[in-house]
Amino acid sequence: MLKPKTRAKPSAKREAILDAAQGLFLDVGYAATSMDSVATLAGVSKATIYAHFDSKDQLFAAMMHRRCDASFAFVPPDDTSDAARTLTIIAERLLSLLISPEALALYRVVVAESARAPELAKAFYETGPIRAKEAIAAIVARLQLRGELLAIQDAMVITDQFIGMLRAETYHRALLGLPAARPAAQTIATTVETLVRAYGRR
Amino acid sequence: MLKPKTRAKPSAKREAILDAAQGLFLDVGYAATSMDSVATLAGVSKATIYAHFDSKDQLFAAMMHRRCDASFAFVPPDDTSDAARTLTIIAERLLSLLISPEALALYRVVVAESARAPELAKAFYETGPIRAKEAIAAIVARLQLRGELLAIQDAMVITDQFIGMLRAETYHRALLGLPAARPAAQTIATTVETLVRAYGRR
DNA sequence: GTCTATAGAAAGATAGAC
DNA sequence: GTCTATCTTTCTATAGAC
DSSP: OOSOGGGSOOOHHHHHHHHHHHHHHHHHOSTTOOHHHHHHHHTSOHHHHHHHOSSHHHHHHHHHHHHHHHHOOOOOOOOOSOHHHHHHHHHHHHHHHHTSHHHHHHHHHHHHHTTTOHHHHHHHHHHTHHHHHHHHHHHHHHHHHTTSBOSSSOHHHHHHHHHHHHIIIIIHHHHTTOOOSSOHHHHHHHHHHHHHHHHBOO | OOSOGGGSOOOHHHHHHHHHHHHHHHHHOSTTOOHHHHHHHHTSOHHHHHHHOSSHHHHHHHHHHHHHHHHTOOOOOOOOSOHHHHHHHHHHHHHHHHTSHHHHHHHHHHHHHTTTOHHHHHHHHHHTHHHHHHHHHHHHHHHHHTTSBOSSSOHHHHHHHHHHHHIIIIIHHHHTTOOOSSOHHHHHHHHHHHHHHHHBOO
16 A cells, blocks of 8 residues: 555545535635534444544645635636736735635634644645746746846746735735735736836836 | 722732733644643632633633733834835734744634634734734835825725735745744835835935 | 632543444 | 544533531
8 A cells, every 4th residue: 555545535424524524624724624513424434434533633635635626727828918917917816815704714723723833834835836926926027038027136036025915904804714805906906017117117 | 899809909810821821722723622731821710710710711812812912022123224224124023923933823823723713813813913903004105205105005905915915935934833934124125125125205 | 908718611522433 | 545433531610608
């Protein structure tokens, strides 16, 4: 048996358990989710859960990996347009990913558990945010090669600033469950403007 | 009796309870902190806690308010220097506040509980982040008045972008408990450079 | 205000039948 | 693999003495 238990072939009960665990972990958090409630929601017995997953921790980790794959699937756009147009499309796609209820809930619970389970936080970061970030940095680098953006700063740094400005207000408030102060479209527009002013073709 | 229980005069036992609650809530989270463990750590009986606080929720809220006052005391700098120098000092002070272990832990647990306790998240935001943000926006506005920064964009928007870029990588990784990818000083330097390139005097 | 003692419910995990 | 039943511990909150 080479594969670990948590990567076993999908079965109906196993998927039902993961679905239930996802709903509860993302809704009420790790500690407040009981294995009993997962069993009830999944329509199985608690013993069946332990037949598929060694512990509550491993169930949580399996749920997180499955959701990361689904929540951070960033689709890079064509980058044949000018900088402003390309960055705007990236911003729209990224922000709609980030402020989706599922992605927010996953981020909340991973942040909450990062002190208790550091390797989990690391796995999350490398399975989720880093992938989107590297995809965006590659596009920024190509914009620099084409002269659409000045190459006076590292593409990764510009990408970090890009994502940081996008997450500044809209995302921060959404993460705390507060109503938006500004429309997301406005945040996107001002972010792109600022980047183009700083790094756009002169 | 006008004042609510959670604002009663400080007593030795009450402070000990709050100290213990803070240590545990910030360390292991809300759900994983038991009233028993708070009592033991504070050196009091559990009944004494309930004599001072109506419930676990109210104990948490009292702890949060006390820590917000301590963790978000942003001291605005002189703003008689040029934009780059002023922004650098602000960035240094803000980032050292934000990535302090206490502020990170408080943010983690408030984010984690924001779905369960929305009014708590709101109180946190208004007692903590908003205060620092408005203090910074006021300085940005004065820099604009003095012509150190162009007034082509709202001071609040520039402030959001400023804070967003600062929190982008250093803070994001710190929040997840991951080692820093770059020194904070570098993030500060590139952030200030970008803002000055976009909004600095021509 | 502060304590001891405890009620009553619920937690994570397992034994053993099938 | 899946179930019922249960072990053992721990949880929030309270009763009642002082």
